[in-house]
Amino acid sequence: MKASLGSLLAVASAVSAGGLPSLDAPACSVGKGTVQYNKSVPNQTDFPLTQVDVCYDDTSIHLTFTAFDETNYYFNESQTTNDPIWQYEVMEAFIYHGTNDPKTYLEFEVSPNNVTFQAWIYNPSKVRAASAPLDTSYLTQPLVDGMTAETTLCKEAKTWTSSATIPLGLFNVDIGEAKSTAWRMNFFRTVVSPDTFPDQFLGAWNPTNESNFHMTPFFGNVNFI
C-alpha cells in the first residue's frame, strides 16, 4: 500500500500542469536530474532508449546525452561546426529560460563525431507554421563562448555519450544565480543509417505531434533546484 502510493506520487511529480513532463535538476556539486525517453515522434512507438542528465554550476548548464542501442553512429565526416548535422544522427536540446511557450530558444546538437550545432531559433508561430518564419542565428565561436562537448562511443555496449556545457550567460543568468530558475526544454535524438538516409527515425523527451521538433508548447518544465 505504502509502496504503491509512493510510486503514484513519483509519477505525479514527473508530470506538471498541462500534461508536460517535468524535471528537477540540482547543482552539479549535489547531483543531477535525469530523464529517459523511448518514444518516437510523432507516433509514440518504441524508440531506442535515450537519457539526458542535467545539472548546473556557477557558469554553465551541464547536459550529458546518452544514446542506448545505438548501431549506426552515422555522421557526415565533411560536416563541421553549425553545418546541418541534424540530417544525420544527433542528440539535441532546445533550451529556454522562462516558463511560457517560447518563440526564441537555443538549439544545441551534437553528433557522434563530436561536431556541434548551436543557434538561436526565432519561431514566432511556436510550431514552425508554414506561413511564419523560422529564422536561425548561429553562435559562431562556441569554444570561445564556453560551449563544449566531450563524446565517447562504445560500439561494444552500443552506446554513444556526449557531455555538453552551455553557458548560463547566454540566457542572462549571472554567475552563481542559476539556483531556483525555471526553464522550458525538450530533448531529441535522430536515428538514420546509410541505408535509410535521408529518412530519419525521431525520438523526444516529450514527443511532438508532427515530424517537427520546433513545437514549443511541447517543451517540458525544468527547474534548477
Ligand SMILES: *[C@@H]1O[C@H](CO)[C@@H](O)[C@H](O)[C@H]1NC(C)=O
Ligand atoms: C520505456 O520507458 C518506460 C517509462 O520510462 C518504461 O516503463 C518502459 O519499460 C520502457 N520501454 C522500453 C522498451 O524500454
Ligand SMILES: *[C@@H]1O[C@H](CO)[C@@H](O)[C@H](O)[C@H]1NC(C)=O
Ligand atoms: C504515424 O502514423 C500515421 C497513421 O498511422 C502514419 O500515416 C504515419 O506514416 C506515421 N508516421 C511515422 C513517422 O511513422
Ligand SMILES: *[C@@H]1O[C@H](CO)[C@@H](O)[C@H](O)[C@H]1NC(C)=O
Ligand atoms: C556529406 O556532406 C557533403 C557536403 O554537404 C555532401 O557533398 C556529401 O554528399 C555528404 N555525404 C553523404 C554520404 O551524405
Ligand SMILES: *[C@@H]1O[C@H](CO)[C@@H](O)[C@H](O)[C@H]1NC(C)=O
Ligand atoms: C570534442 O570537442 C570538444 C570541443 O567542443 C573538445 O574539447 C574535445 O576534445 C573533442 N573530442 C572528444 C573526443 O570529445
Ligand SMILES: *[C@@H]1O[C@H](CO)[C@@H](O)[C@H](O)[C@H]1NC(C)=O
Ligand atoms: C499539435 O499540437 C499543436 C500545439 O499544441 C496543435 O496546435 C495542433 O493542432 C496539433 N496537431 C495535431 C495534428 O494534433
